[in-house]
Amino acid sequence: MNLVTLGTSYASFGTSPGYGCVADRAEEQRRHQEGLPYIDDSPSSSPHLSSKGRGSRDALASGALESTKAGELDLEKGLEMRKWVLSGILASEETYLSHLEALLLPMKPLKAAATTSQPVLTSQQIETIFFKVPELYEIHKEFYDGLFPRVQQWSHQQRVGDLFQKLASQLGVYRAFVDNYGVAMETAEKCCQANAQFAEISENLRARSNKDAKDQTTKNSLETLLYKPVDRVTRSTLVLHDLLKHTPCSHPDHPLLQDALRISQNFLSSINEEITPRRQSMTVKKGEHRQLLKDSFMVELVEGARKLRHVFLFTDLLLCTKLKKQSGGKTQQYDCKWYIPLTDLSFQTVDESEAAPNIPLVLDEELEAMKIKISQIKSDIQREKRANKGSKAIERLKKKLSEQESLLLLMSPSMAFRVHSRNGKSYTFLISSDYERAEWRENIREQQKKCFKSFSLTSVELQMLTNSCVKLQTVHCIPLTINKEDDESPGLCGFLNVIVHSATGFKQSSNLYCTLEVDSFGYFVNKAKTRVYRDTAEPNWNEEFEIELEGSQTLRILCYEKCYNKTKIAKEDGETTDRIMGKGQVQLDPQALQDRDWQRTVIAMNGIEVKLSVKFTSREFSLKRMPSRKQTGVFGVKIAVVTKRERSKVPYIVRQCVEEIERRGMEEVGIYRVSGVATDIQALKAAFDVNNKDVSVMMSEMDVNAIAGTLKLYFRELPEPLFTDEFYPNFAEGIALSDPVAKESCMLNLLLSLPEANLLTFLFLLDHLKRVAEKETVNKMSLHNLATVFGPTLLRPSEKESKLPANPSQPISMTDSWSLEVMSQVQVLLYFLQLEAIPAPDSKRQSILFSTEV
Numbered sequence: 001m002n003l004v005t006l007g008t009s010y011a012s013f014g015t016s017p018g019y020g021c022v023a024d025r026a027e028e029q030r031r032h033q034e035g036l037p038y039i040d041d042s043p044s045s046s047p048h049l050s051s052k053g054r055g056s057r058d059a060l061a062s063g064a065l066e067s068t069k070a071g072e073l074d075l076e077k078g079l080e081m082r083k084w085v086l087s088g089i090l091a092s093e094e095t096y097l098s099h100l101e102a103l104l105l106p107m108k109p110l111k112a113a114a115t116t117s118q119p120v121l122t123s124q125q126i127e128t129i130f131f132k133v134p135e136l137y138e139i140h141k142e143f144y145d146g147l148f149p150r151v152q153q154w155s156h157q158q159r160v161g162d163l164f165q166k167l168a169s170q171l172g173v174y175r176a177f178v179d180n181y182g183v184a185m186e187t188a189e190k191c192c193q194a195n196a197q198f199a200e201i202s203e204n205l206r207a208r209s210n211k212d213a214k215d216q217t218t219k220n221s222l223e224t225l226l227y228k229p230v231d232r233v234t235r236s237t238l239v240l241h242d243l244l245k246h247t248p249c250s251h252p253d254h255p256l257l258q259d260a261l262r263i264s265q266n267f268l269s270s271i272n273e274e275i276t277p278r279r280q281s282m283t284v285k286k287g288e289h290r291q292l293l294k295d296s297f298m299v300e301l302v303e304g305a306r307k308l309r310h311v312f313l314f315t316d317l318l319l320c321t322k323l324k325k326q327s328g329g330k331t332q333q334y335d336c337k338w339y340i341p342l343t344d345l346s347f348q349t350v351d352e353s354e355a356a357p358n359i360p361l362v363l364d365e366e367l368e369a370m371k372i373k374i375s376q377i378k379s380d381i382q383r384e385k386r387a388n389k390g391s392k393a394i395e396r397l398k399k400k401l402s403e404q405e406s407l408l409l410l411m412s413p414s415m416a417f418r419v420h421s422r423n424g425k426s427y428t429f430l431i432s433s434d435y436e437r438a439e440w441r442e443n444i445r446e447q448q449k450k451c452f453k454s455f456s457l458t459s460v461e462l463q464m465l466t467n468s469c470v471k472l473q474t475v476h477c478i479p480l481t482i483n484k485e486d487d488e489s490p491g492l493c494g495f496l497n498v499i500v501h502s503a504t505g506f507k508q509s510s511n512l513y514c515t516l517e518v519d520s521f522g523y524f525v526n527k528a529k530t531r532v533y534r535d536t537a538e539p540n541w542n543e544e545f546e547i548e549l550e551g552s553q554t555l556r557i558l559c560y561e562k563c564y565n566k567t568k569i570a571k572e573d574g575e576t577t578d579r580i581m582g583k584g585q586v587q588l589d590p591q592a593l594q595d596r597d598w599q600r601t602v603i604a605m606n607g608i609e610v611k612l613s614v615k616f617t618s619r620e621f622s623l624k625r626m627p628s629r630k631q632t633g634v635f636g637v638k639i640a641v642v643t644k645r646e647r648s649k650v651p652y653i654v655r656q657c658v659e660e661i662e663r664r665g666m667e668e669v670g671i672y673r674v675s676g677v678a679t680d681i682q683a684l685k686a687a688f689d690v691n692n693k694d695v696s697v698m699m700s701e702m703d704v705n706a707i708a709g710t711l712k713l714y715f716r717e718l719p720e721p722l723f724t725d726e727f728y729p730n731f732a733e734g735i736a737l738s739d740p741v742a743k744e745s746c747m748l749n750l751l752l753s754l755p756e757a758n759l760l761t762f763l764f765l766l767d768h769l770k771r772v773a774e775k776e777t778v779n780k781m782s783l784h785n786l787a788t789v790f791g792p793t794l795l796r797p798s799e800k801e802s803k804l805p806a807n808p809s810q811p812i813s814m815t816d817s818w819s820l821e822v823m824s825q826v827q828v829l830l831y832f833l834q835l836e837a838i839p840a841p842d843s844k845r846q847s848i849l850f851s852t853e854v
Contacts, residue, residue: 079156081733082246084749086151086160088742089239093144095741099228100137102207102220103130120198121191128187129222132177136229143167161256164240168260171267174233181230188222237264238738246733291315292472294443299413300337301428304360306410309337311429312469313443316451317341318419320427321469336466342451344422347441359430362411364784368826370408371521375820377401405522412523422454432523434515435556438580491519491551492588494618497678499544499598500530503559505608506537506581511562514541514610518588520550528675531703532562544678546709549588549616550822556585557603557610582608588616633689635717643757650757650764653688656696657711658768665704666771667778672789676709684710715793722758722794723828731795732821735828747831751838762794766832773833787830795825 107130114123121129146163192199202222240261247254294313299306300320312319321334381397413430417437420426431437457465500514516528527547533539560578582605592599593616603610634642634653642651665671680702687695688710699707715722723731727750734746752759769790773783832838 079246079248081730082156082243083151083154084730084734084746085242085246085737085742086147087749088737088739088745089243090144090147090151091745092239092739092741093140093147096228096232097137097140097144098208099220099225100133100140102205103133103222103225104137106201106205107133120195120201125187125191128180129184129191129226131180131184132173133229135173136177139167139170139173159253159256161253161260164243164260165256165263168236168240168263168267171233171236171263174229175267175270177229178233181226184226185223188226234268235738237261237268239742240264242737242739242742292474293447294440295469295473295475297409297475299410299430301359301416301430304358306360306430308406308410309429310334310469310473310475312472313440313447314465315447316343316455318345318444319465319469321466332470334466334469336462338425338427339457339462340419340421340427341454341456342444342448343454345444345448346420346422347418359414359416359428361414364782364788365830367408367412368784368788368823368830370404370411372820372823372827373404374401374408374521375823377404379820409522412521433517433526433556434580435517435524435558435583435585438558438583491553492549492590492593492616492618493551494549494616496547496549496552496555496588497544497615497617498528498547498555499613500541500557501611501613502538502540502542503608503610504538509535509537510581511535511564512539512581513560513562515558515560516545516547517556517558518547518549518552519554520552524554524556526670526674529670531677545675546678547675553588554585555588555614556583557605557612558583559605559608559610582606582610584610586612586614635685635689635714636719638719639722639761640755640757643761649760651714651761653714654711654761654764656699657707657714658764660696660699660707661704661711662768662771665708666775668704669778669780671704671772671779671781672708672712673781673785674705676703676706678709680706681709681713685713688714712789712793715790716796720798721796722754722762724754724758725797727753728795728797731828732824735824735831743831744835747828748838751832763838765790766838769833783833784826784830787826787833791826791829792822795828 107126110121110126111123113120114126143163143166147160150158150160150163188202192202205220205222205225206217207220207225208217240257244254244257244261247257292312292314296311298309298311300309301307307322310321310323312321317339319339320337322337324333324335377397377400381394381401384394384397413432415431415434415437417429417431417440418426419429431440496518498516500516503512503514506512511532511534513532514530515526517524517526519525528545530541530543533541558580559582561581563578584603584605586601586603593614598613598615600611600613603612631637631641634651639651643649646652648655661671668674684695684698684702684706686692687698692698721728730750731747734743734750737743737746751762754762769786770783772779772781773786776782
C-alpha cells in the first residue's frame with residue numbers, strides 16, 4: 001500500500017562502493033602489497049601476530065565482512081538522509097522564489113507608471129525599495145534550476161557541491177541588499193503614508209503557496225517579503241551544516257560544501273554581532289548579625305514581568321531584596337525592594353483581591369528549549385573535560401550554563417503566593433510547588449504569634465538591615481547545577497515506583513488524599529494523586545504509582561483534606577479550597593536505591609505519619625522493550641500482528657482506551673500526566689491480554705487515570721516503537737534540520753513511510769491528543785505536555801538500539817546525552833501535534849473508526 005505522495009520512495013537507493021575511509025583503504029592496500037602480518041589492535045585483546053592458518057584467516061575475513069556490512073549500512077542511511085535534506089532544500093527554494101516573485105510582480109507596473117504624468121512612486125523610490133531583488137531572484141532561480149534535475153535523477157554518487165559553492169560566491173549581492181535594507185524599509189514606510197494606492201499594494205502582495213498550486217496564493221505585506229532575504233542569508237550556514245552532516249568525508253561534494261560553508265561563515269561574521277546576556281554570579285560569606293529565620297531566592301511578579309529576588313524572613317519582618325550587579329573588586333550588596341512588618345502582613349485571598357494580577361504563563365515550548373540548551377551545554381562540558389581542554393573553554397561553557405539555568409528558574413514557576421500589607425500594597429511571588437508555598441505560610445504564621453506591634457524603619461536602619469543580609473544569608477547561591485560540587489549527585493533518571501500505604505495521627509475523621517511531587521531541572525512538579533479516602537482518621541490507600549524522574553533528588557508528599565463545601569475555607573491565591581494537613585519529603589539516595597528492591601519508609605509530618613514503599617529502576621533498565629513470550633495477547637506483541645489478528649486498522653485496546661477517556665476524562669486535570677493506580681493498570685493489562693469480554697465494564701468502574709496509564713503502558717511495551725527502529729534515527733535527524741520547509745518535507749516523508757498499522761494507529765492517537773489539548777484550559781494538558789508524556793513512549797528505540805551505561809557498577813544518575821535524546825523524542829511528537837494537517841488520504845483516516853471487524 002503506497003501512502004507516500006510527497007516525494008520519491010528512497011528504499012531502492014543503492015550504496016556507492018566508492019565511499020569509505022580513504023586512509024583505511026590505503027593502509028589495507030599497503031599491508032597487502034608489503035605482505036605485512038595482521039595485527040589485532042582491538043582494545044579487548046592484547047596486540048599479537050595472527051596465525052597464517054586457514055581458520056584464522058577465515059575468522060578474520062568473517063569479522064571484516066560483518067564490520068564492512070555494518071559500515072555500509074550506516075553509510076547508506078546517511079546518504080539516504082542526504083537526499084531528504086536536499087529535497088527539503090528544494091522545497092525551501094521554491095517557497096523563497098515565490099516570495100521574490102511576489103516582490104517583483106508590482107515592480108514593472110510601478111516602473112511603467114513612473115514615466116507617466118501620474119506616477120505612484122518615483123524611479124528613485126522604486127530603485128531604493130526593490131534594490132537587488134531582481135538579482136537575488138536570478139541567482140536563486142539558476143540555483144534551483146540546477147539542483148532540481150540532479151535531485152530528480154538521484155544516485156548516491158550525484159554531485160551538488162558546485163551549485164552550493166557558486167551560490168556562496170554570490171553572497172556579495174546579499175551584502176548590498178542588507179546594507180540598503182534599512183533605507184528601503186524607511187522609504188517604503190514614507191511612501192505608504194504619502195500614497196494610499198501604494199499602501200494598498202504593499203499590504204496585498206500575493207505569493208504562490210507551492211509550485212503545483214498555481215492558483216493558490218497567500219497574502220503578504222511588503223515589509224514581510226523584504227525581510228525574507230535578510231532571514232534567508234542569516235540561515236545559510238545552518239542549511240550547509242545540515243547537508244555537510246550527511247555527506248561522507250570521502251564524497252567529492254565534501255570539500256566543495258566545506259568551502260561554501262567557509263565563505264558563508266566569513267560573510268555572516270562580517271554582518272552579524274552576537275550579544276550574550278550577562279548575569280551576575282552569587283558567592284558570599286556567612287556571618288551573623290540579626291536573627292534570620294529563613295531566606296530563599298524567589299521570583300516576584302512586578303507589573304507583569306518576572307524578577308529574581310532574594311527574600312529574607314526575620315523575626316519581625318519580611319524583606320524583599322535584589323542583588324546589585326557587582327563590578328570588579330566590589331563586595332556583594334543588596335538593594336531593598338520592600339519590607340512588611342509581620343504584624344501588618346496577611347495572605348491575600350481571592351475575595352479580598354479585586355484586581356489580583358494575572359500570571360503571565362510561559363509556553364511549555366520555551367521551557368523545553370531552555371532544558372535542551374542546558375543539556376547540550378552539560379554534554380559539551382563533559383566532552384571538554386574528557387578531552388583535557390583548557391580551563392578557559394570550560395569556564396565559558398559554565399558561564400553559559402549558569403545563564404540558561406538562571407533563566408529557566410526565573411521562567412518556570414507559575415503558582416501564586418501573594419502577601420498583603422496593612423498599608424494597602426500587595427506583592428506576588430511565583431513558586432513552583434504547593435509544598436514551598438505552604439512552608440512559607442507556616443513559618444510566617446508561626447512567627448506572627450510572637451509579634452504584637454507595628455513599626456517602621458528609618459532609611460538608615462533599613463540600609464543597615466539590607467547590608468547585614470550579605471553576612472546573614474543561608475542560601476548563598478541560586479539552586480543551579482553549576483553551583484554544585486563535582487562529587488554531588490546529579491540526581492536520578494528513570495522510574496520510581498511508590499506505594500502510598502496508609503497514614504495515622506489525624507485528630508478527627510475527614511476526607512483525605514495525598515499528592516506526590518519530584519524535582520526536575522531545579523523546580524518541583526506534581527506527579528501523582530491518590531483517591532480521596534472518605535470520613536476516616538486512618539486512611540488505607542495502598543495505591544501504587546510509577547513516576548518518571550529527570551535528574552530528581554527529592555520526593556515530596558503532601559496530605560490534604562478534601563473540602564466539598566466551597567464556603568468552608570477561603571480561597572487563597574486563587575488555587576484550591578483543599579487544606580494541607582501535613583507535608584514531608586525524602587531524599588532520593590542513588591546508592592540506597594540502586595539495588596532495585598522495595599524499601600519501606602515512614603514520613604513524619606506535623607504529628608501525622610505516612611507509610612510508603614519505594615523502588616527505583618534506572619532509565620537504562622526500565623525502558624527496555626521486551627517482546628512478549630505469549631503472542632496471543634496484545635502487550636509486548638508487534639502491532640501489525642495484533643491488527644491482523646483482530647482484522648482492524650487500529651488495535652482494540654487503543655480504540656477502547658481512547659473512547660473511555662473521551663467519554664469522561666477530557667476535563668480531568670493532568671490526564672496522561674498524573675499516574676494511575678498501578679494495580680488497576682495491571683488488572684486492565686491482564687484483561688486485554690486474555691481478551692476479556694467484560695473489559696469495557698471494568699474500565700467504566702475504574703479511575704480514568706488508570707485507563708490513561710494502560711494506554712501509555714501498551715505503547716511502552718511494544719517490542720518495537722510505533723515510529724520503528726528503522727526510522728527512529730532519521731526522525732531524530734529530521735527534527736534537527738534548520739530550514740522549516742526542509743524539515744516539514746523530511747518529517748512528512750518519514751511519517752508516511754511508516755508501516756500501515758503504525759501510521760494509522762499514530763494518526764488515530766494524534767487526533768485524540770489534539771482533542772485533549774483543546775480542553776487545555778480545564779485539564780492543563782497542552783500539546784507540549786502531551787508530547788512530553790508520549791514522545792519517549794512512541795519513539796524510544798528497542799533494546800538493541802538503547803544506550804546502556806558503560807560501567808553499570810557506578811552510581812546510577814542522569815546522563816545528559818540521554819536527556820538530549822529524550823528531548824529530541826519529545827520534539828518529534830510535538831512537531832506532528834502542531835501541524836495543522838498531515839496529508840494522508842482522508843478516506844484512510846476515516847476508515848480507522850469503521851473498518852474494525854474483530
